[in-house]
Amino acid sequence: MNRTTLSLIAGATALAAVTGFAAVTSPDTSAPDTTATAAELPxxxxxxxxxxxxxxxxxxxTYTSFTPVTKGTGSDGKAELRPAVTESTDGEDAKDGKTGKASGKGDKDGKGEKEAKAFLTAKEPGKPLAEDVSGSDSPALVGxxxxxxxxxxxxxxxxxVAAGTGRGLLGAACTAPDTDFWFPGASTAADRTDYVHLVNPDDSAAVVDIELYGRDGALETTTGEGITVAPHSDDPVLLSTLTTEKLDNVTVHVSVRSGRVGASxxxxxxxxxxxxxxxSVDPAGSLVIPGIPKDATAVRLIAFAPGDADADLKVRLASPTGQITPAGNETLHLKAGMTGAVDLGDVMRGEPGSLVLT
Structure with a gap:
């Protein structure tokens, strides 16, 4: 990705200000403390x-695997990444083209399928392990x-990727499967080709809904409900096929009706x-978004306010010399259920830094 331009499209920018506060009362210290201390286990x-x-x-x-050394774990265990495809016992690959979808071959109880060969197997905690793969046939992985x-x-x-649409250096941390995800910073504009990848790690199908939110709220979608993701598969969904609206700034909400998926x-x-x-991370009262390079010339903050309440963000920049307020962009008002964006331009002026939202 061209590092002279940067969109703060990490989901952390989106859900920062919509929080609640719980009232906390002090316990009665006159009564004996009978609370048992729970043991902390790895x-x-x-x-x-x-x-x-x-x-x-x-x-x-390149895939890089790492596990830190942790006391109390014992000496046994393993960590493996396997292709998210299913192979039938007759030797025919059940992968459906390049989408990674399982064909559903085999017995209903799963006995007619065999597990794919491990792509990466960790050797020892405390030491990173890397594996390389080339070309377009690389499948999704489940670990x-x-x-x-x-x-x-x-x-x-x-x-x-050396050339073509999406050229550059694309990096992602492999994610834990879950049932709910928010992604501010996506787009359905003509010059963007954005996919939401749904990886199902389990033996049963998952059913997923995809909702899109723009500057005026929820977008009308045509095929975003009830998407079935086959077992052990990656289903990439092109966002521009879900709606006729062409918008630069879109928030994607992935919710799982049944099963679980990893989403990116x-x-x-x-x-x-x-x-x-x-x-995105969970909503919080304050948020720090690190990693703005010093040569960034076009920085954009994209944010989304979930729930029924509007949100007001105070925007600060943390540089090596301290925190500063971007002139003209001191605050950002977000209407509930709507995606907001602000162009910060050459905000760092030759210094690397972080964005601080409260």
């Missing part, structure tokens, strides 16, 4: 999903880690290149 199992990295024949992808490999297991997916948005711009959008 995580025993971790699941991750990695979307299909690219459809370009020029793509070069599980247990025992000593489970606590803190992470996988980074980095793809270099791949944003591909005809001129600027491409990158992955991670899902």
């Amino acid at each position: 995580v025993e199992r971790t699941s991750l999903t990695c979307p299909t990295p690219s459809v370009s024949d020029l793509a070069e992808t 599980t880690a247990d025992g000593k490999f489970a606590p803190g297991w992470t996988v980074q997916q980095t793809t270099e 948005v791949q944003a591909l711009d005809d001129k600027l290149g491409g990158d992955w959008l991670g899902a």
Whole structure:
């Protein structure tokens, strides 16, 4: 991605100001404390999903796996990434073209299917392990880690595309499957080709709804409800096929009716290149978005206010010399259920920094 331009389209920008405050009362210290202290145990199992990295024949992808050393985990365990495809026992690959969809072959009880060969197997906690893959046939991956490999297991997916739409360096952390995701910063504009990738790691199908929100609220969609994602598959959905509206700034909401999926948005711009959008963090009273490079000349903040209440954001910039207020963009008002955006331009003026929202 051209690093002289930057959209703050990490989902963290979106849900910062819509929070509630709980009243807290002090306990009666005159009464004896009978609360039992719960034992803290290491995580025993971790699941991750990695979307299909690219459809370009020029793509070069590196997966990096790492688990920190954690006390109390014992000596057993493993961490593996496997292709999100299903193979039948007759030796015929059940992958449906380049979409990664499972064909559903095999017995209803699953006995007619066999597990795909592991693409990456971690060797030892505390030491990173990397595997490379080339071309457009690279499938989505589903990973599980247990025992000593489970606590803190992470996988980074980095793809270099030399030319064409979406060229550049695309990076994403493989995500845990869940049932609800928000992605500010997507687009249905003519010069953008944005996909939401839905990776189903389980043995049963998942049913997913996709909602889109623009500057005036929810967009009318045609095929975003009841999307069935086959077991062990990655279903990439082109956002521009869900609505007739062409908007630069769109928020995507992925909700799962049944099952669970890993979700990521791949944003591909005809001129600027491409990158992955991670899902937003949970709403918070304050938020820091790091990573604005010093040579960024076109910075855009994209935000979304969920719920029924409007939100007012105070915008600050954290630079090596302290926090400053961007002239003319001190605050951002967000109407409930609507996507807001503000162009900050050459906001860092030659210094790397972070955006601070409260």
